[in-house]
Amino acid sequence: MKRIFLIALLCVVATTKAQETGLFHNEEQFTRQDTLRGSITPERAWWDLNYYHLDVAVEPSKKYISGKNTIRYKVLSSAQTLQVDLQPPLKIEKVTQNDKELTFTSEGNAHFIHLKEKQNKGDYNEVVVYYSGHPKEAIRAPWDGGFSWKKDKNGNDFVATSCQGLGASVWWPNKDHMYDEVDSMKISVTVPKNLMDVSNGRLIGVDEHEKTKTFHWFVSNPINNYGVNVNIGDYVHFGEKYEGEKGTLDMDYYVLKDNLDKAKEQFKQAPKMMEAFEHWFGPYPFYEDSFKLVEVPYLGMEHQSSVTYGNKYQDGYLGRDLSGTGWGLKFDFIIIHESGHEWFANNITYKDIADMWIHESFTAYSENLFLDYFYGKEASAAYVIGTRKAIQNDIPIIGKYNVNNEGSGDMYYKGANMLHTLRQLVEDDEKWRSILRGLGEKFYHQTVTTQQIEGYLSKETGIDLTAFFNQYLRTVMIPKLEYSINNNTLKFRYTDIVEDFDMPIQVFINQKEQWIYPNKDWKEVNADTPIKEFKVDEDFYILNQEI
Ligand SMILES: [Zn+2]
Numbered sequence: 001m002k003r004i005f006l007i008a009l010l011c012v013v014a015t016t017k018a019q020e021t022g023l024f025h026n027e028e029q030f031t032r033q034d035t036l037r038g039s040i041t042p043e044r045a046w047w048d049l050n051y052y053h054l055d056v057a058v059e060p061s062k063k064y065i066s067g068k069n070t071i072r073y074k075v076l077s078s079a080q081t082l083q084v085d086l087q088p089p090l091k092i093e094k095v096t097q098n099d100k101e102l103t104f105t106s107e108g109n110a111h112f113i114h115l116k117e118k119q120n121k122g123d124y125n126e127v128v129v130y131y132s133g134h135p136k137e138a139i140r141a142p143w144d145g146g147f148s149w150k151k152d153k154n155g156n157d158f159v160a161t162s163c164q165g166l167g168a169s170v171w172w173p174n175k176d177h178m179y180d181e182v183d184s185m186k187i188s189v190t191v192p193k194n195l196m197d198v199s200n201g202r203l204i205g206v207d208e209h210e211k212t213k214t215f216h217w218f219v220s221n222p223i224n225n226y227g228v229n230v231n232i233g234d235y236v237h238f239g240e241k242y243e244g245e246k247g248t249l250d251m252d253y254y255v256l257k258d259n260l261d262k263a264k265e266q267f268k269q270a271p272k273m274m275e276a277f278e279h280w281f282g283p284y285p286f287y288e289d290s291f292k293l294v295e296v297p298y299l300g301m302e303h304q305s306s307v308t309y310g311n312k313y314q315d316g317y318l319g320r321d322l323s324g325t326g327w328g329l330k331f332d333f334i335i336i337h338e339s340g341h342e343w344f345a346n347n348i349t350y351k352d353i354a355d356m357w358i359h360e361s362f363t364a365y366s367e368n369l370f371l372d373y374f375y376g377k378e379a380s381a382a383y384v385i386g387t388r389k390a391i392q393n394d395i396p397i398i399g400k401y402n403v404n405n406e407g408s409g410d411m412y413y414k415g416a417n418m419l420h421t422l423r424q425l426v427e428d429d430e431k432w433r434s435i436l437r438g439l440g441e442k443f444y445h446q447t448v449t450t451q452q453i454e455g456y457l458s459k460e461t462g463i464d465l466t467a468f469f470n471q472y473l474r475t476v477m478i479p480k481l482e483y484s485i486n487n488n489t490l491k492f493r494y495t496d497i498v499e500d501f502d503m504p505i506q507v508f509i510n511q512k513e514q515w516i517y518p519n520k521d522w523k524e525v526n527a528d529t530p531i532k533e534f535k536v537d538e539d540f541y542i543l544n545q546e547i
Contacts, residue, residue: 160233318333
């Protein structure tokens, strides 16, 4: 999710937002807080996350939360200071290890816990972090993040968390860096008795108290921090069994009571999504934890195994077609896009948010593969090409490393068009599909760098894609084909390219399609008859100009 919002709005608004958040690289000033948040500090590097038990009580009437997180970790190398992140105004009340209270020092969002017991390599130890307070309220979730405190039509509290980018430490204490995913997690959420909490994974128990209920959820697979969520509302449940590539998958849906009928109709797209994405990307990566759609009071987010939904039960992106071709109204954007993230974001996760294209480019690309599966290749191509109008080429897609910095919002549709272009270069759809499915297998449940993904794609396609990725991910230049025609001869070359960029493209010469092999130097091809018509195949994301 995340920056789609910018694309959907006017340029002016996007620019203002980018300036506010310091997205323009030449204006960026990074702080020590950015480094503490965005890098693998020495106080993070020596321990490996194994298990969390987040146990939190949510009081909507006071917009207040309190609880604790038990953090189990494996000691990789001996050290005595452990960094945990929690953002004000939330406060750490105390930290314990083996029931003994520990001291800690705080520096903004980072808290350094001073361990008393010797940390021996290979040991599994636990710290328990107690915390409470009024968490940051999300005003425009999911674009800002925090807690959304809303009411449903019947006046019931309708509450949800979202925190991509600013980090899960906005509502619970954790190791708030993406490189280290916890291996499994229990989430216990106490809510007013008339309401229900839906979190990630499977519901393993409900405790009844006098005025409250505690819902216990368990995630048996690795999960990234921002994927963890709490959704509280007057929910009703329906579900189905899906016979998928890895057996029977539980698909469960939690929606507000009043929306049950609409949801039963709209969510028919969920098994269709599963069918298309298992075909293109391989088995759903979290069979053990089930798949869920959960209604929330904001647009949506890729929370792992509990994808959140707020697209108001209509097709398109809040009823709009982002491609302008009509194809974007053939599916519910949030069901398709956010669920696509189960493969790219939740299964394969970036180590550093600078490489967020790994999440968003593949997932934006998944929108047209959904269309491809049900409506064919032409529909799919029309859609992805249609989304080019949203590309801004403001800053590179890859952001700055180690300071929690995202690159351009072009990670969506420029990234999708880059992958669509790559599909043309492979020129074999079955091979392309097996390459995409191979990604899910090779990087199953891992956090990765862009180098790993780029290297894999070069190897599996058999094409050296170094310059290709440098061009599209690391510059704002779109390759331009300059050409001239003289009788039977076409002269051409690329400009606005990085060194060694020499991507072949398909062109139509007198309506006949053929490959040409441009690079920075002028080249020519000769046709049998005078060239009357010349066109670049639109499937390739380049510009062209007759000179
Ligand atoms: Zn997304």
